[in-house]
Amino acid sequence: MATDTLVVRTRRDAPGRQAGTSRRVGLVVIGIVAVLAAAALSLAFGSRLVSLGEIADGLGAFARGEVPADVGAIAVQERIPRTVLAIVAGAALGLSGAVMQAITRNPIADPGILGVNTGAALFVVCGIAFFGISSVYEYLGLALLGSALAALFVYLVGSVGPGGTTPIKLALAGAATTAALSSLVSAVLLPRAQAMTEFRFWQVGGVGGAQWGSMAVVVPLLAVAALVAFALASGMNALALGDDVAVGLGVRVGPTRALAAIAGVVLCAAVTAVCGPIAFVGLMVPHVMRLLSGPDQRWILPLSALGGAVLLVLADTAGRVIGSPGEVEAGILTAFLGAPVLVIIARRTRMRGL
Amino acid sequence: MTAAVLTAPLDAIRVGRRARVRRRTIGISVLAVLLVALLAGEILLGRTIYPLSEVLAVMAGQDVPGASFTVGQLRIPRAVTGALGGIAFGIAGSTFQTLLRNPLASPDVIGITSGASAAAVFSLVVLHLSGGLTTLIALAVGIATAVVIYAASRGGDATGGRLILIGIGIGAMLEAVVSYLIQRAAEWDVAVAMRWLTGSLNGSRMEDLPPLVGAVIILVPVVLLLSRDLDALALGDASATALGVRVDRTRILLIVCAVALACFATATTGPIAFVAFLAGPIAGRIVGAGSSLVVPSALVGACLVLGADLLGQFAFDTKFPVGVITGILGAPYLIYLLIRTSRRGGSA
Numbered sequence: 001m002a003t004d005t006l007v008v009r010t011r012r013d014a015p016g017r018q019a020g021t022s023r024r025v026g027l028v029v030i031g032i033v034a035v036l037a038a039a040a041l042s043l044a045f046g047s048r049l050v051s052l053g054e055i056a057d058g059l060g061a062f063a064r065g066e067v068p069a070d071v072g073a074i075a076v077q078e079r080i081p082r083t084v085l086a087i088v089a090g091a092a093l094g095l096s097g098a099v100m101q102a103i104t105r106n107p108i109a110d111p112g113i114l115g116v117n118t119g120a121a122l123f124v125v126c127g128i129a130f131f132g133i134s135s136v137y138e139y140l141g142l143a144l145l146g147s148a149l150a151a152l153f154v155y156l157v158g159s160v161g162p163g164g165t166t167p168i169k170l171a172l173a174g175a176a177t178t179a180a181l182s183s184l185v186s187a188v189l190l191p192r193a194q195a196m197t198e199f200r201f202w203q204v205g206g207v208g209g210a211q212w213g214s215m216a217v218v219v220p221l222l223a224v225a226a227l228v229a230f231a232l233a234s235g236m237n238a239l240a241l242g243d244d245v246a247v248g249l250g251v252r253v254g255p256t257r258a259l260a261a262i263a264g265v266v267l268c269a270a271v272t273a274v275c276g277p278i279a280f281v282g283l284m285v286p287h288v289m290r291l292l293s294g295p296d297q298r299w300i301l302p303l304s305a306l307g308g309a310v311l312l313v314l315a316d317t318a319g320r321v322i323g324s325p326g327e328v329e330a331g332i333l334t335a336f337l338g339a340p341v342l343v344i345i346a347r348r349t350r351m352r353g354l
Numbered sequence: 355m356t357a358a359v360l361t362a363p364l365d366a367i368r369v370g371r372r373a374r375v376r377r378r379t380i381g382i383s384v385l386a387v388l389l390v391a392l393l394a395g396e397i398l399l400g401r402t403i404y405p406l407s408e409v410l411a412v413m414a415g416q417d418v419p420g421a422s423f424t425v426g427q428l429r430i431p432r433a434v435t436g437a438l439g440g441i442a443f444g445i446a447g448s449t450f451q452t453l454l455r456n457p458l459a460s461p462d463v464i465g466i467t468s469g470a471s472a473a474a475v476f477s478l479v480v481l482h483l484s485g486g487l488t489t490l491i492a493l494a495v496g497i498a499t500a501v502v503i504y505a506a507s508r509g510g511d512a513t514g515g516r517l518i519l520i521g522i523g524i525g526a527m528l529e530a531v532v533s534y535l536i537q538r539a540a541e542w543d544v545a546v547a548m549r550w551l552t553g554s555l556n557g558s559r560m561e562d563l564p565p566l567v568g569a570v571i572i573l574v575p576v577v578l579l580l581s582r583d584l585d586a587l588a589l590g591d592a593s594a595t596a597l598g599v600r601v602d603r604t605r606i607l608l609i610v611c612a613v614a615l616a617c618f619a620t621a622t623t624g625p626i627a628f629v630a631f632l633a634g635p636i637a638g639r640i641v642g643a644g645s646s647l648v649v650p651s652a653l654v655g656a657c658l659v660l661g662a663d664l665l666g667q668f669a670f671d672t673k674f675p676v677g678v679i680t681g682i683l684g685a686p687y688l689i690y691l692l693i694r695t696s697r698r699g700g701s702a
Contacts, residue, residue: 108519157689157693160693160697161693161697167519168519169692169696171518171519172458172463172688175522176685176688176689177689179681179684180681180684180686183627183677183679184682186548186681187682190674190678279526280526328534331530332531335530336530338527339523339526342523343506346506346507
C-alpha cells in the first residue's frame with residue numbers, strides 16, 4: 001500500500017518535474033549563449049569603432065601571442081581582459097547576491113546594501129595610508145577582512161529585535177554603516193592627496209582596469225567560493241523554509257549559514273578589491289532568475305552567476321559605447337538599472353515595518 | 355467639593371504645561387547662547403587670533419589690514435553659511451520626520467539631498483554654471499527626486515518603510531552619479547570634490563550666499579506659520595482634520611518648504627551628512643515631547659554644523675570638512691535609533 005502511494009506519487013510528479021527541469025536546463029543553455037553573445041558584443045564594440053575584419057585579425061594575433069600592430073587590433077586586445085573580468089566579476093556578484101538573499105531570507109540583501117563595498121574600501125584605504133601596501137595579495141586580504149566585518153556588523157544590526165532582518169532594517173543599517181565608513185575613508189584620505197586621487201577612480205566601480213595579474217590572484221579564490229556556494233545549495237533550500245524546518249530536515253543550520261555567508265562575502269569582496277564597488281548586480285539578477293526558474297537554489301545559484309556575467313558585460317559594453325571616446329563605468333550603469341528594480345521589489349514586498 | 359475635584363486635574367495640567375513651557379524656554383535659550391558662542395568661535399579662531407576690536411571693526415564694515423581678508427572674506431562667510439545651512443537642514447529634517455511620523459524619514463536618509471547634490475555637481479562640472487543657476491537646478495532636481503520617491507512609494511502606507519527603502523535605493527543611484535561626475539572632473543581639486551561627496555564649508559563665499567539667505571528668510575516663516583498645523587498633522591490626518599487643518603494643502607506646502615530648504619542648503623554646502631536627520635531628535639530631547647520642533651531643530655542644526663566644523667578645523671592635525679565629522683558622529687546614532695526601535699518591535 002505504502003509502496004503504491006509512493007509509486008503513484010512519483011508517477012504523477014515525474015512529468016511535471018521533467019518539464020520543469022528541461023525548462024531550467026533550457027534557461028542555463030540560454031544563459032551560456034547569452035554570456036558568449038555578450039562577450040562577442042563586448043569585443044566588437046567599444047569606445048573606438050573597429051571593423052569586424054580588424055577584430056578578427058586582433059583576435060588571431062592575440063591567439064598567436066603576437067604583439068598587435070594596428071590600432072584596431074590594439075583596441076581588441078584591450079577589450080579581451082576587461083571582457084574576461086566582466087564575466088568573472090559579474091558571475092561572482094550575481095552568485096553572491098543569490099547566496100546572501102537565500103541565507104538572510106531577505107529580498108534586498110545585496111553586497112552594496114550590506115556595506116561590503118565600503119568595508120572593503122576602508123580597509124584598503126587604511127592599508128595604503130598606514131601600511132604602504134602595494135601587492136594584489138595585500139589588497140585582497142584587507143578587502144576581504146573589511147568586507148566580512150562590515151557585512152557581519154550590518155547583518156547583526158539589521159537582525160535585532162522581533163521579526164529578524166526586514167528589508168528596511170537591513171537597508172537602514174547598511175546606509176548608516178556605509179555613511180560612517182565613507183566618512184572614515186574620507187578622514188583617512190584627505191591628508192593624502194595621492195591616495196585620494198587613486199580612490200576617486202576606484203570609487204566608481206568598473207572593469208576598465210582589468211589586468212591579468214590581479215585576475216590570476218582573484219579567480220582561484222572566486223572559484224573556491226563559488227564551489228562552496230554550489231555545494232551548499234540544497235542546504236540553502238532548507239534554510240528558506242525556516243530554521244526549525246531546516247533542522248527537522250537534518251540540515252545543520254549554523255554551519256550551513258556561516259559557510260554560505262563566508263562564500264557570499266568572499267565572492268563580492270574579491271570582486272570589490274579588483275573592480276571597486278559595483279552596486280545592485282547582486283540585488284537584481286537573483287530576483288529575475290527566481291522569477292524565471294522558481295525557488296530552487298540549485299538552479300538560482302548557477303543562473304544568477306550566468307545572469308550576473310551577462311549584465312556586467314553588457315553594462316560595460318554599453319558604458320564604452322555611450323561614453324565614447326571615454327567610458328561610463330559599469331558600476332554607474334548598474335546603479336541606474338538597480339534603483340528602479342529596488343523600487344519594484346519594495347513595491348512587491350509586503351513591508352513589515354522595522 | 356465638585357469644584358475642587360474638577361480643578362485639581364486642571365491645576366495639574368496647568369502645572370504640566372507651565373513646566374513644558376519653562377523647559378522649552380530654557381532649552382531654546384541655551385541653544386541660542388550655544389549658537390552665538392559657536393559663531394564667535396568660527397569668527398575668532400584660526401591660525402591668527404585677531405584682537406576683538408579689529409574683528410568688530412571688520413564686522414562694522416571698516417577696512418582693517420589682514421583681518422579684513424581673513425575674518426571678512428573667509429571666516430564670516432564660513433560662519434554664516436554654516437549657520438544658515440544648519441538651520442535649513444534642521445528644519446527640513448524635523449518637518450519631514452514630523453509629517454511622516456518617522457524619525458528615519460529625513461531628506462538626507464531618503465535620498466533627496468543626493469538629488470540636489472548630483473544636480474549641483476552636474477551643473478558645475480558638465481554645464482560649467484555656477485552661483486544662482488546651480489542652486490536653481492539643484493532645487494528643481496531635489497524637488498523632482500522627492501516627487502519620484504513619493505510617487506514610487508505610493509499605494510502603500512505613506513508613512514511606512516517603503517518610502518525609506520525606495521529613497522535609499524534612489525539615493526544610491528544618485529550618489530553613483532556624483533562619484534562618476536567627480537571622477538570625470540579631474541582638474542578639480544580634491545577639496546571641491548569633497549564638498550559634493552560629504553559636505554563642507556571650505557571656500558564659502560559671500561557671493562554664493564544670497565540664494566540660501568533668501569530661502570531661509572522666505573521659507574522658515576512659512577514653516578513657522580504652519581507649525582501648529584504640522585503638530586496637528588503629527589497626530590494623524592483624521593485628528594488634524596477634526597482640528598480644522600486643511601490636511602492635503604498643508605502637507606504639500608510643508609513638504610515643498612522642507613524639500614526646498616534641504617536643496618538650497620545642499621546646493622550651497624554639499625550634503626552635510628546626517629544634520630537633517632539628527633536635528634529633530636536632538637531638539638525633541640532638549641525641549642521635550644509635545645512642543646513644536648521648528649525653532650529648536652533650526653538651532654540644533656546650526657549648532658551641529660558649526661560645532662562639527664570647528665571640530666574638523668581645529669581638533670586634529672588635518673583639517674576635515676564638516677560632513678566627515680557629522681558622518682562619523684551621526685551614523686552611530688542612526689544605528690542606535692534603529693536598534694532601539696527594533697528592540698521595541700515598533701514599526702519604522
